[in-house]
Amino acid sequence: MYRMQLGFALAAAIGAGGWWTPGQELASLQVAQDAAAPAELPPPAALVGDPADSLYRAAREALTRREFRRAADLFARIGSQYPKSGYAPDALYWQAFALYRVGGTAQLREARDALRRQRERFPDAATKGDAAALDVRIQGELARQGDSQAAESVTEMAGQFAEPPTPPRPPVPAEAPEAPEPPEPPDHDGDDRCQDDDNDTKIAAMNALIHMDSERAQPILKKVLARKDAASVCLRRKAVFLISQGGGEGAEEILLASARNDPDPEVREQAVFWLSQVGSERAVGALDSILRTSKDRNLQEKAIFALSQQESSRARQALRTYAERTDAPEHLREQAIFWIGQSGAPESGAYLRELFGRIKGEELQKKILFSVSQMGGAENTKWLIGVARDRTRPVETRKQALFWAGQGGAPLADLSALYNTMDDREMKEQLIFVYSQRDEPAAVDKLLEISKRDPDPELRKKALFWLGQSDDPRAAKALQDIIEQP
Numbered sequence: 001m002y003r004m005q006l007g008f009a010l011a012a013a014i015g016a017g018g019w020w021t022p023g024q025e026l027a028s029l030q031v032a033q034d035a036a037a038p039a040e041l042p043p044p045a046a047l048v049g050d051p052a053d054s055l056y057r058a059a060r061e062a063l064t065r066r067e068f069r070r071a072a073d074l075f076a077r078i079g080s081q082y083p084k085s086g087y088a089p090d091a092l093y094w095q096a097f098a099l100y101r102v103g104g105t106a107q108l109r110e111a112r113d114a115l116r117r118q119r120e121r122f123p124d125a126a127t128k129g130d131a132a133a134l135d136v137r138i139q140g141e142l143a144r145q146g147d148s149q150a151a152e153s154v155t156e157m158a159g160q161f162a163e164p165p166t167p168p169r170p171p172v173p174a175e176a177p178e179a180p181e182p183p184e185p186p187d188h189d190g191d192d193r194c195q196d197d198d199n200d201t202k203i204a205a206m207n208a209l210i211h212m213d214s215e216r217a218q219p220i221l222k223k224v225l226a227r228k229d230a231a232s233v234c235l236r237r238k239a240v241f242l243i244s245q246g247g248g249e250g251a252e253e254i255l256l257a258s259a260r261n262d263p264d265p266e267v268r269e270q271a272v273f274w275l276s277q278v279g280s281e282r283a284v285g286a287l288d289s290i291l292r293t294s295k296d297r298n299l300q301e302k303a304i305f306a307l308s309q310q311e312s313s314r315a316r317q318a319l320r321t322y323a324e325r326t327d328a329p330e331h332l333r334e335q336a337i338f339w340i341g342q343s344g345a346p347e348s349g350a351y352l353r354e355l356f357g358r359i360k361g362e363e364l365q366k367k368i369l370f371s372v373s374q375m376g377g378a379e380n381t382k383w384l385i386g387v388a389r390d391r392t393r394p395v396e397t398r399k400q401a402l403f404w405a406g407q408g409g410a411p412l413a414d415l416s417a418l419y420n421t422m423d424d425r426e427m428k429e430q431l432i433f434v435y436s437q438r439d440e441p442a443a444v445d446k447l448l449e450i451s452k453r454d455p456d457p458e459l460r461k462k463a464l465f466w467l468g469q470s471d472d473p474r475a476a477k478a479l480q481d482i483i484e485q486p
Contacts, residue, residue, distance in 0.1 A: 041060065041063060041064060042056075042059075042060050042063070042094050045057045045087075047085075047086045050082075050085055050086050050087060051085055052078045052081070052082040052085035052086075052087045052088070052091075053087075055074060055077055055081070055082070056078060056087045056091070058074050059071050059074035059075045059091070059094070062074055062098075063098060066101075068098045068099070068101040069098070069102050069331075071098040072098035072099045072102065072107075072110075075091045075095035075098060076091075076095050076114075078091040079091055079095075089118065089121075089122035089124075089125035089126070089127075090125055090126055090127045092114045092115065092117055092121075092122070092125075092131075093114075093115065093118055093125065093127035093130060093131045093134070094127075095111070095114045096115045096131070096134060096138075097111075099111035099114070100134060102331070103141070104331065104363060105142065105147075105366065106363060108141050108142055108145075111134075111138055112135065112139075112142075115131050115134065115135045115138070118131055119131070136154065139153050139154050145366075146399065146403030146433075148399075148429060148430055148433035152465065202235055215248060217242065218243065218246060218248055218250070218254070221239045221242055221243050221246075222243075222254050224236060225239050225240065225243075225257070225258050228263055233264050233266075233267070236258070236267045237264070237266060237270060240255060240258055240267060240270050240271045241270065241274060243255055243274070244274030244275070244277050244278055252275065252278060252280065252282040252283045252285075253286070255271045255272075255275045255278070255283075255286065256271075256275065256286040256290070258271040259271035259272045259275065259290055259294075259299065260294065265296075265298065268296065268299055269298060269299060269302050272290060272299060272302040272303050272306055273302060273306060275287055275306060276305075276306030276307070276309050276310065281312065281314065283310075284307065284310050284312050284315045285314070287303050287306050287307050287315070287318070288307070288315075288318040290303045291304065291307065291322055292321075292322075297329060300328075300332055301332060301335065304322065304332060304335050304336050304339060305335075305339070307339075308339035308340075308343065316340065316343060316345060316348075319336045319339055319340050319343075320336075320340060320351065322336045323336040323337050323340065323359075324355070324358075326360070330361060330363060330364060333364060334364060334367045337355075337364065337367045337368055337371055338367060338370075338371055340352060340371065341370070341372065341374050341375060342371075348375065349375045349377065349379065352368050352371055352372050353368075353372060353380070355368060356369075356372075356387075362394060362396065362397060365397055366397065366400050369384065369387065369397075369400050369404050370400075370404055372404070372408075373405065373407055373408035374408070376408055376409055380408060381405050381408050381409060381410035382410075384401045384402075384404055384405035384410065385401070385405050385410060385414060385415075385418065387401035388401040388402040388405060388418070388427070389418070389421070395424065395426055395427065398427060399426070399430040402415075402427070402430050402434055403430065403433070406434035406437060407437070412435075412440050412442045412443055413442070415431065415434060415435070415438075416435075416442065416446045418431060419431050419446070425456065425458070425459065428456075429459065432447065432450060432459065432462045432463050432466060433462075433466065436466035436467075436469060436470070441472065444467070444470055444472045444474055444475055447463045447466060447467050447470075447475070448463075448467065448474065448475070448478055450462075451464045451467060451478065452478075464479065467479060
C-alpha cells in the first residue's frame with residue numbers, strides 16, 4: 001500500500017502536464033495537483049481527556065473551512081505545546097498538508113520540515129503512508145517552481161519503480177498563486193437552513209419579481225438584505241444575486257453594504273463577486289473600498305480577483321496600490337501581483353519591473369519574476385537575464401530569474417552565452433537545468449558541450465543527467481559513447 005501511494009504521488013508530481021508549460025490553464029494545473037491526493041480532513045476528535053483535544057478540534061474546523069494557514073498554525077501548536085498528546089504524531093502530517101495547500105516556496109519547505117520531524121519522532125504514525133506520498137508531491141511542487149535539485153530528486157525517485165504510472169518527466173512549474181474560485185449563483189439545496197418550503201416560495205417570488213419589474217424589486221430585496229437573522233440567510237444569498245442581475249441605480253451601494261456588514265461569510269463573498277459582474281466604475285470604487293478597508297482576508301482575496309476582471313484603469317491602480325502595501329498579508333499581495341501580470345495592459349510589464357526594485361521580500365520578488373515572464377517579449381526576457389546577472393541579488397532570486405527567463409522564451413543564444421560569464425557553480429547548475437527544459441537542438445548541443453569540456457566534474461555529471469532525460473538521439477549516442485569508452 002505504501003509503495004502504491006508513493007507511486008501515485010510520483011505520478012502526480014512528475015506527470016501532471018508533460019514538459020514545462022507555464023502558460024497552462026490554472027484550472028488544469030489544479031486538477032493535476034489534486035490527482036491521487038490523500039483524504040483532505042483528519043478524523044474527528046476521539047481522545048477524550050487529551051490535553052490537545054480542543055486545539056485539535058479547532059485545527060480540524062479550520063481545515064474544514066479551507067483556512068489552511070490558520071489550520072497549519074493550530075496543528076503546529078499541538079506538537080509544541082502538547083508533545084505527548086495522542087494527536088501529536090498525526091498533527092505534523094496535517095500541518096504539512098495545510099501548508100502544502102497554502103503553497104509558496106517558503107510554505108512548501110516548512111511542510112517538508114514538518115514531515116521530516118514526523119519521520120524522526122513518530123516513525124509509526126498512522127499517517128506515515130500519506131506523509132511519504134505528500135513528501136514526494138511537495139518535492140514535485142518545489143521542482144515546478146524551478147528548484148533543479150528537487151526536480152532531480154523527483155526524477156531519481158521515479159527510477160526506483162519498475163513500472164511507474166507515467167514515464168519520468170520534469171513537472172509543470174506552479175509558482176503562480178492559485179486563481180480564486182468565484183462563487184457560483186446561489187444553490188442552497190445542501191444547506192439545512194434552506195430545506196424549507198416557505199423559503200422556496202419566497203425565493204421564487206423574488207425571482208419572479210426581478211424579472212417582471214427590477215425597479216420595484218430593488219427596495220424589497222434591499223429590505224431582505226437588511227435582515228441579519230439566521231432564518232433569512234438563504235434569502236439574503238439569493239438577494240445579492242438578484243440585485244446584481246437587476247442592476248439599476250444604487251445596486252453597487254446595496255452590494256457593498258452586504259459585503260461589509262452581513263453576518264454570513266457566504267453572503268459577503270457572493271456580494272463581492274456579483275459586484276465584479278456589475279461592470280461599472282461605481283462597482284470598481286466599491287471593490288476598491290473593500291480592499292482598502294476590510295479586515296476580512298477572505299473578502300479581500302475575492303475583491304482582488306473581482307478587480308482583476310475589470311477593464312478599468314482605476315481597478316488596475318487599486319491592485320497596484322494593494323501590491324505595494326507593507327501592512328497587507330504577503331500572500332494577498334502576491335495575488336495582486338499575479339493578477340497585474342495577467343491583465344494584458346501594455347504598461348503592466350514596465351510597472352512590475354520597476355516595482356521589483358522597490359519591493360521587499362524574496363517571495364514577492366519571485367512572484368514578480370514569474371508575472372513578468374508570463375508577459376513574454378524581448379524587453380521582459382532581457383530584464384530577467386539582467387536580474388540573473390546581478391551579483392548583488394540573493395542567489396535564489398537570480399536562479400528564479402534564470403528559470404523564468406528560459407520559460408519566458410529568452411533566446412537560447414543569450415542563455416548559452418551566459419554560461420561562461422557565471423563564476424558561481426550554483427548558477428551554472430541552474431543554467432544546465434534551464435537548457436534541459438528547452439526543446440531546441442541548440443540546447444542539447446550546449447549540454448553536450450558542458451558534459452565533454454567543462455573542467456568541473458560535478459557540472460559535467462549534471463549535464464549528463466539531464467541529457468539522459470532528452471529524447472534527442474544525439475544525447476543517447478553521447479551517453480552510449482561514454483559508457484563504451486575503454
